[in-house]
Amino acid sequence: MSSIEIRHIVFDIGKVLIHYDPHIPYARLIPDDAERNWFFANVCTHDWNIEQDRGRAWQEAEALLIAAHPDRSEHIRAFRKHWHEMVSHAYVESVAIMETLIAQQRDVTMLTNFAADTFKEARKLFPFLDMPRGVTVSGEVGLIKPDLAIYEKHSRDFGLAPAHTLFIDDSTANVEGARLAGWNAVLFTDPEKLKSDLAAHGIAL
Numbered sequence: 001m002s003s004i005e006i007r008h009i010v011f012d013i014g015k016v017l018i019h020y021d022p023h024i025p026y027a028r029l030i031p032d033d034a035e036r037n038w039f040f041a042n043v044c045t046h047d048w049n050i051e052q053d054r055g056r057a058w059q060e061a062e063a064l065l066i067a068a069h070p071d072r073s074e075h076i077r078a079f080r081k082h083w084h085e086m087v088s089h090a091y092v093e094s095v096a097i098m099e100t101l102i103a104q105q106r107d108v109t110m111l112t113n114f115a116a117d118t119f120k121e122a123r124k125l126f127p128f129l130d131m132p133r134g135v136t137v138s139g140e141v142g143l144i145k146p147d148l149a150i151y152e153k154h155s156r157d158f159g160l161a162p163a164h165t166l167f168i169d170d171s172t173a174n175v176e177g178a179r180l181a182g183w184n185a186v187l188f189t190d191p192e193k194l195k196s197d198l199a200a201h202g203i204a205l
Contacts (some may be wrong), residue, residue: 002201004184008160009101009203011132012145012169013112016188017098018126019089022049025082029075043069044079052115055142083118087125093191095128097198100205102131110135111154111167113144113174134158145169146177155181166201168194 014020022040030036040046043065052061058080065076102108109132114122116139123129136154143150155162162182169175170188178185186197195205 005164006166006201006203007164008107010165010167011098011110013110013114015170016168017091017094018087019091020087022086024088025085029078039075043072044076050144053113053138054144055139084121087122090126097191097194097205099131108132109158113138115139145174148177148181151178151181151183
């Protein structure tokens with residue numbers, strides 16, 4: 001067990017608290033698996049989408065792709081139009097862990113790569129996102145994980161002591177980024193592993 005006292009717990013959101021999969025609506029829009037995989041590899045790519053998480057407006061993002069792929073305009077616009085389908089459900093067990101930590105009066109915040117407008121939608125779809133003390137949304141601050149600056153901003157804004165902070169994220173790069181910022185961090189794979197990781201840091205549920 002870690003000898004460091006954890007005073008602050010920071011949750012990522014996508015793939016930790018809520019499911020995210022762009023294939024959900026596109027399985028209907030582009031039924032052919034090979035064509036759909038090509039579309040995500042060459043048109044609406046991860047690198048394209050992450051810029052909306054950094055703060056780029058959807059209108060600008062769509063215009064860039066439509067100029068390069070005019071024959072794909074409807075499929076490009078569908079990404080934002082059908083975004084709500086991509087966040088199909090909450091991870092009930094993960095949410096229960098977060099709710100238990102809050103009920104124990106532990107200091108819980110969230111740090112997420114999320115476009116500003118879609119995060120507003122997510123809050124309506126998943127009211128538990130309003131339970132923690134606060135959240136840093138990449139699209140609102142113009143910074144994204146794993147950039148060191150976003151961890152430092154979150155620490156400043158919420159008065160966290162980095163050495164006493166535990167971060168939970170499903171991305172290895174984001175976990176490493178948090179550690180570079182002086183935080184403790186664990187890689188989320190499933191709720192049972194999270195429970196054991198919390199226990200290893202002296203946090204009993």
